[in-house]
Amino acid sequence: MKGSVFCRLAVLFIFLLFVSFPVACDIKGFGIHVGEGPKKKGGPPPHAPAHGYRAKYSYHYYPSAYVYYDTSRKVYFYLEGGAWKMSVSLPYYLKVKLGDHVTIEMDTDKPHTKFEEHKKKYPPGQLKKKKKSEKKK
Numbered sequence: 708m709k710g711s712v713f714c715r716l717a718v719l720f721i722f723l724l725f726v727s728f729p730v731a732c733d734i735k736g737f738g739i740h741v742g743e744g745p746k747k748k749g750g751p752p753p754h755a756p757a758h759g760y761r762a763k764y765s766y767h768y769y770p771s772a773y774v775y776y777d778t779s780r781k782v783y784f785y786l787e788g789g790a791w792k793m794s795v796s797l798p799y800y801l802k803v804k805l806g807d808h809v810t811i812e813m814d815t816d817k818p819h820t821k822f823e824e825h826k827k828k829y830p831p832g833q834l835k836k837k838k839k840s841e842k843k844k
Contacts, residue, residue, distance in 0.1 A: 766818045767808040770829040772801050775818040776808070784819050791819040807834040 767776040774797065775784040783797050797805075809829055813821065 764813050764816055764818070766811045766813065768811050768818070768825055768829060769805045769808045770826075770834060771806040771831045772804040773822070773826070774801055774805065775811075777816075777818070784817075786819075786822075791817075809834060 765778045767778060768774070769776070773786050776782075777784070782793050782795055784791055784793050785797060785801055786792075787798075811818070811825065815821075818825075
């Protein structure tokens with residue numbers, strides 16, 4: 708009787724050993740690996756644009772007031788006291804000066820970084836003249 712219990716336990720132990728061994732070998736990361744970090748996905752490095760994709764931002768630029776309006780975020784950028792401010796509404800003194808606008812597409816969320824360029828390209832009061840000369844053609 709004692710022999711048959713021992714045999715059954717031995718067979719059970721061997722069975723469990725064979726069943727559990729392949730499972731233990733298939734576990735990823737089994738054991739201690741020094742110096743290995745998480746696996747990184749392929750693709751361009753962080754400093755490069757992702758396969759030519761760049762975020763586009765569309766702004767209405769009002770040359771007569773030096774104001775940008777972000778059409779997707781619905782916020783204004785305006786110059787006040789030598790510093791650029793961002794707000795969901797404009798001060799009254801700027802609202803009355805808005806006038807005509809030109810639409811500008813940029814790949815930055817800070818349109819005022821190109822302000823000097825825009826100021827030269829679209830001087831205040833020149834948009835109406837350009838529109839009239841285009842209609843005459």
